[in-house]
Amino acid sequence: MTKNSIAVIGAGKWGQALHFALSQKQECLITSRTKKDIRNFVDLDTALNCEYLVIAIPAQQIKQWLRDNFVYKNQKILVASKGIEASSGQFLNEIYEEFVPSKNIGFISGPSFAAEVIKGLPAAIVINSKSKKLYNEFEPFFPNFLKVYYSKDVIGAEVSGAYKNVLAIASGICAGLNLGNNARASLISRGLVEMQRFGKHFGAKKSSFIGLSGAGDLFLTASSTLSRNYRVGLGLAQGKSIEEILEELGEVAEGVMTAEAINKLSQKHQIYTPIAKEVKLILDGKNPLDSLKDLLSSNQ
Numbered sequence: 001m002t003k004n005s006i007a008v009i010g011a012g013k014w015g016q017a018l019h020f021a022l023s024q025k026q027e028c029l030i031t032s033r034t035k036k037d038i039r040n041f042v043d044l045d046t047a048l049n050c051e052y053l054v055i056a057i058p059a060q061q062i063k064q065w066l067r068d069n070f071v072y073k074n075q076k077i078l079v080a081s082k083g084i085e086a087s088s089g090q091f092l093n094e095i096y097e098e099f100v101p102s103k104n105i106g107f108i109s110g111p112s113f114a115a116e117v118i119k120g121l122p123a124a125i126v127i128n129s130k131s132k133k134l135y136n137e138f139e140p141f142f143p144n145f146l147k148v149y150y151s152k153d154v155i156g157a158e159v160s161g162a163y164k165n166v167l168a169i170a171s172g173i174c175a176g177l178n179l180g181n182n183a184r185a186s187l188i189s190r191g192l193v194e195m196q197r198f199g200k201h202f203g204a205k206k207s208s209f210i211g212l213s214g215a216g217d218l219f220l221t222a223s224s225t226l227s228r229n230y231r232v233g234l235g236l237a238q239g240k241s242i243e244e245i246l247e248e249l250g251e252v253a254e255g256v257m258t259a260e261a262i263n264k265l266s267q268k269h270q271i272y273t274p275i276a277k278e279v280k281l282i283l284d285g286k287n288p289l290d291s292l293k294d295l296l297s298s299n300q
């Protein structure tokens with residue numbers, strides 16, 4: 001293993017933005033399934049030899065990717081994905097912990113559109129890890145335009161990052177249906193309560209939901225067309241099928257599969273999650289206007 005070296009795995013939008021950010025102070029390698037014309041692009045074996053890895057592949061693919069490709073050599077890992085595995089309902093920290101000890105795993109959270117990070121625009125993010133030492137080791141790699149906070153609430157960050165994508169879909173639907181600013185603000189703030197309730201069940205701290213990881217990322221994603229998930233919502237409001245929307249998008253929208261994961265977990269653990277439930281029903285074909293009326297009417 002090459003000491004003090006860092007690599008990004010996954011060269012999609014977020015992987016490339018993180019590679020740009022992490023290349024400001026030192027050399028940062030990058031790799032992905034298909035070769036790309038990016039500075040310091042290397043093969044997977046070279047990347048896996050780095051002491052520090054930032055992994056930015058979609059949540060639904062991570063378990064299989066780890067099984068097929070990952071070789072643990074005491075690397076320290078930052079997970080950049082935001083989602084919950086739909087097939088199992090497993091959180092990403094549970095999946096990673098099958099391959100890497102928890103002291104060597106951290107999660108990036110907070111409001112951070114790749115399109116802005118890659119322009120060097122300022123943002124504040126959080127590294128969430130059971131180990132403060134891991135944060136202390138990763139933090140100096142980040143450029144001055146990113147302020148990096150520490151939290152040990154891994155599950156709080158994970159639930160926030162994943163749940164806000166589902167709420168961004170709901171918010172996009174609300175906006176696409178022209179239901180007004182009041183309705184959308186109501187939906188977002190009830191969504192914040194809903195994701196906090198869900199997270200609490202799994203041991204998340206309340207403070208994570210009112211900080212950068214929760215409210216910060218939710219307000220960002222649920223109010224901007226830069227968000228893929230929000231754009232999925234706009235498409236659903238126009239009556240497009242989810243297949244058509246994802247085809248047009250050409251990038252991952254984690255909220256789609258995460259809505260399924262949340263519904264599975266809510267049913268199993270008897271958690272009240274009405275917005276995630278309606279998003280899943282819309283994805284399965286329910287009329288979006290009926291759904292939003294059901295959600296926002298006083299009979300609910």
Ligand SMILES: NC(=O)C1=CN([C@@H]2O[C@H](COP(=O)(O)OP(=O)(O)OC[C@H]3O[C@@H](n4cnc5c(N)ncnc54)[C@H](O)[C@@H]3O)[C@@H](O)[C@H]2O)C=CC1
Pocket residue numbers: 010011012013014015032033034056057058059061065080081082083112113114115250251252254
């Ligand atoms: N784009 C953004 O602004 C942000 C994205 N994220 C999260 O980062 C993750 C990745 O998102 P993006 O890079 O934006 O998506 P993207 O759709 O732009 O790229 C996904 C990347 O994953 C790779 N990939 C897909 N399946 C794979 C597999 N089976 N094995 C290996 N690699 C595979 C693709 O080749 C591609 O390079 C998602 O979980 C997303 O929620 C988090 C913060 C910001």
Ligand SMILES: O=C(CO)COP(=O)(O)O
Pocket residue numbers: 082110111112113114165168217220221226227228229230252253254
């Ligand atoms: O997580 C994000 C910003 O923090 C990106 O959101 P989208 O995946 O909806 O584009």
